[in-house]
Amino acid sequence: MRTDGLGTSKTNTLMQEYATLIGDAVLRQRTRVAERKARVEAELATRVKSEFVSNMSHELRTPLNTVLGFSKLLKEHGERRLSDEDIVQYAGLIQDSARHLLAVINGILDISKIQSGTYALDAFEIDVAAVLRDCVAEAEAAAEAAGVTISLKLAFSLPLVRGDDTKLAQVFSNLISNAVKFTPRGGAVTIEALERGDSGVMIVIRDTGVGMTEDEIRVSVEPFGQVDGARTRWREGTGLGLPIAKSLVELHGGEFHITSVKQKGTDVTILLPPAHQMSPVEARDAVFGQGAAIHPANY
Template structure:
């Protein structure tokens, strides 16, 4: 009994330490995530307001406006992620579930990253099984799931690497989607951190592109709202595979339609 109590106490202490670490990382990361793009917006918009004092070439005006637009878009993305995870954790997140073609949604998600993959010199491959059935789900939320995971795979895959996206049917009418990259990979502990809201495997502030650490937790929560599961398989230095399993439309009884 005493041994069990000690084990339980130790486990609780480890969980508390991890929660404290994640919270500290979140506060530090949010400060950087919000201040950096805000400084961009404030700095370059101020330069534009001084156009009457120093005539700016059209090329510079377009460049400043583009930087402001990108920074504002990043801010909006961070805010939306925070709102999404807050709704999910409070149980107020709902799905607009209906019959959808998951293959078309996945194809559109992959296509949206073609340019990003090309600029990063990463080969993005897509294979879709011809026998996929329609499933019951929320098209917008499914697109968000695929976008979050593909984006994450590309971010952590170095130049000349690969990201392979495949989709196949299951015997029960469901779908299994695999998103495999040849990136840096993760340890088992790092996988746990990556799936924790606001957690980041690398908390270095120089890696702004990693975002708020909400992409994977949101994707996992949305998959589970669809009655499915998200599994990460990875080894340090040998890439990561995200496996999304979505049930068939005839077996989804837990997914409610909110219209």
């Protein structure tokens, strides 16, 4: 084995060449992996987008066809000799469809604003208990009509959270309305708010209703995802409430979890950070000023 200076420098040069070759190969491989990942992500985004658009056109067309069909019948009422009862029924169907269309359009606008990161949230200190009290009071009539009891349990003292009270009210109202809607007569809906030490507030909306499997939970948080296909879907709602609620909670720097047991009931748990912690809303205010758009942490 040669140990002179010449041999050592040759070995060093060879080693350097090897190192460069290996370095280049690793770099090429990393670039390939990154490119593949970007391509897969782009394909997935395109697929999700086109599924969303096709669902959206279906959801808009169904009620619009009802409006067109029944308004045509009303227009021809002379030849058709419609009874007063028919006329009232058809006008009611047109009104239901128009209301539904408006709800779908509002929901789609919310979702696309959330997805494009242009959703503006207020950032005030909020008393969650007060927001919950209002939401429960609003839901009482619907719960009574559905034969479902509704009760609110509030911890003695709850820390303030930072965020947008109108948007949080939208979240709670949607979850309470789901709990009432998917609980058969005789069931119970309980809304509970607890303090989590230094970590903010935990809100649980619990029902003793129809429940969902794990797969159904995954469907339910997708836009237009409705689980029970047997019901007349578009009269039940738009299927946009849960995905919007989840995104709004996440925009507040919070967490959104659903646990459910089929035929036993569903728990929706929301964790909101306390006002003094740096939430995304607060971070946005610190950097851009109040009311600026922020990107959802996760959608």
